[in-house]
Amino acid sequence: MHPVTTAHYLWLSAALLLIGTIGVLTRRNIVIILMSIELILNAVTINLIAFSKYLGQAHGQVFAIFVITVAVAEAAVGLGILIALFRNKETILADEVDLLKW
């Protein structure tokens, strides 16, 4: 069996990124769209860790910590917006929120 290289991690991360993008673009449920964004950010973090190992430096891991910070902040604010939206419009489907459409 071949040893695992950095390229393996990059392929895996690209695949996870695409899965997350499909989720964001095609699902109607806003909760699942937010979950797909988490998938995308995790794909980025896999990349950062792989390069951190490849270069033998800790900088990639520090950057990964910042990515996780932003992901958590995004999830908290996004779910807050979702609750406010549900209270006002009684829906959590993304294509039924069309106040700015004409």
Add this chain to the structure above:
Amino acid sequence: MTDTVLFYVFALLVLGGGVLTITRKSAVHSAIYLIISLIGVGGLYLLQQAEFLFAVQIILYVGGVMLLFLFVIMLVNLEQAATERQFNKQWWIALACVLAVGAELAYVLYRGAAAFQFARPSETPPAPGMGNTEILAQVLFSEYLLPFEVASVLLLVAVVGSVIMAKKRI
């Protein structure tokens, strides 16, 4: 050898969990499959000797963020949403765009693997006698001190913002 087997096991968890997350009808099932996917990502961190990030992944994502998701799923009424159409009308355009991006990524990775010598991970060990957490703390609190402080301000903004968003009357 063990590393290779573990990599493929975790890759299966990550990708299988991801695909099931975006295809399940019920949001609760999606959340549970997302937990499986995130645990797989944590395992990949462990394989790359990023032990601190593994702990952060389990505590913060699986323990914190997913709990928040499950709470919100219980707060908003999802029974009606689960019976309706799950994918929007432009799904085929989205799929075509993602396929195009995927082809680009595959091309770049395929070419880049040869051009940039991605194939061999570096063998240089980090500073001897220091654990992963120690090295990380050293870099984070010396070189990245200002971004660290800015991140704390960002978290404060997020806390205040989410409380205001979820309030009944502002």
